Amino acid sequence: DQPMRVSVDFTLPDDALLAEVERHASTLPGFRPRAVWEEEMAERMGMA
Structure with a gap:
């Protein structure tokens, strides 16, 4: 659920963060990879 609070180290390089x-x-x-989520959202919005 959101909002979510997670400790992160902002001194890490972007890719590591x-x-x-x-x-x-x-x-x-x-959890779903972004590409899967984008596909699902496009379908739900009638854009697929």
């Missing part, structure tokens, strides 16, 4: 956040997110119920 994104990887760490995605690693955490992937453990949550309902």
Whole structure:
């Protein structure tokens, strides 16, 4: 559920920061890769 509070190290390089956040997110119920989420949203909005 949102909002979500997760500690992150903003001194990490961007790619490492994104990887760490995605690693955490992937453990949550309902997680889907962005490409899958975008496809689902396009279908729901009648754009697919």
